[in-house]
Amino acid sequence: MATALLTAAGYAGGTTPLAHPAFGMRDPALARSDYIENCGGCHGVTGSTAPALVPELRGRVGWFLCTPETRDYLLRLPNVAHSRVRDDAQLAELMNYVVYVIGQPNIPVKAQPFTAEDVARARPRALSSVNLTRERARNVAIAMKRCGAPASLRDFYDGQTAR
């Protein structure tokens, strides 16, 4: 398990991750394989897709742990809330892999891992009748203001606007 996590962390940022209980993953290997199977097809197995028009997760997605609202945004994304991973705890671990391993090293201080309860609360409130682009922009603005996320988070990947 630790090996899998270290390998993935190597892809994601090259720094040594914290011990996995702090990431809210009892089974990081499963969380990683769940990510690859359910998300990696579009987001990339290492969370990197630039310059494709897909939000780059690597080094960026962790900013969304900033406030209860921005955390909730990630869990309410339809492809998360409606995931084939039906078990709330298992989905929470998948999302902890996303934010802590793929998102590192840019994790807001004092961020807390997702829990099964967080997932259970978010699932019935999936963002399926709103403009997701606007909703994302709103949450990025919160992460910038409250947690110092960089303005480049507004783009889908660093340097998108410059292209």
Place this chain on the structure above:
Amino acid sequence: MKSFSIWQRGMVAALAVGVAAIGFPAQATDPHGLEPEESDIVTIETPKPDWFYVRAGWGIDGTAIYDGRSGKMIGIVNSSQLSDMAIDPAGRFYYVSESIWSKGNRGARQDMVTVYDSKTLKLLTEITIPDRILVDERKQNFILSDDGKWGYVYSFSPASAVNVVDLTKRKFVQAIELPGCAALIPNPGVGFSALCSDGTMATVAAPTGKAEITHSAPFFAASDDPIFENFAYDPAKNMAVFLTYTGLVYTAKMGAAPTISQPYSLQEAAGYAPATTKPLSVGWYPGSRQPTAYHAASGELFILMHMGEYWSHKAFGDEIWVLDVASRKVVRRIALKEPAAHIEVSQGADPLIFLNDEKSAGLILDAKTGEEKHRIEMAGAGVISAAPGL
């Protein structure tokens, strides 16, 4: 009877558009009885009920038009690799929603709805739409309103969205985000609907204006027993017909709040036990790339079936099952000599079935008797559409 398609002869230009006539010097009669052929420009008719539109297949441009009655090719609509085609309900235009690049595989990206005249197959205009992440060759990616005034182009950019196009003014109107939903369903007088990952049907009312999104109660399990996105729509009954991977049949009366029926089992309609999602439970299952076709006048659904187990939904069809949707009975079964990848049925009174496979072998059958009418080599390996019931 054997017909050869234009691809086999190595020609790529649309048939209807001839080349400029080359002046031949006046000559005495050729000793071999040959006459110089003069090129001209011809027009074709507007869509006829026996006509089929067959995509060439992945990586090959063009949608060939076939007269199912004669088995002859009539022309090609110039659809690019990453495109979907829709036919004007009044038969005046062919619309192609497509993504192309200025230098073929690179350069400036251009997304548009391209408008062709149905008689000359000439380009009339291009309607620019926003860039989208690619979607391709699914009939439910691009639908028109029943009056032909509005086009709805599925877009994934990367939020699920629908680009609304005014086909009268030939202008892009707006993109409506529809997160978690795809596969567009006509909904006359309301707007359009779509199927969603939470098992609901979303309905977008007033898509050209305020675009209000509502959801039905969940009625299918997108993860456990998904609905084939190749579903049917009956304009006269204003009803959609859905089929799941295990063979559950749902109908939905469309409207501002669509009413969705309780499902029934296709296999049970044929006298078998209902199919299940359990592993190693072998039986007849629906499948292939385009597994269903619907003949609106008779209410019959034609389904490509194969022996397999759950999650074998990509297997090509060895039989066609003909389901009378209203009476819930499989009324005919047609065994196929070669497995088929796509199926379509014409909308006239004496319907014809068009089948093809990944090797582009086309086959036309009488939809009532299953009798083989035509075989067409290199007919196209992609999705098939039928002319609208006119």
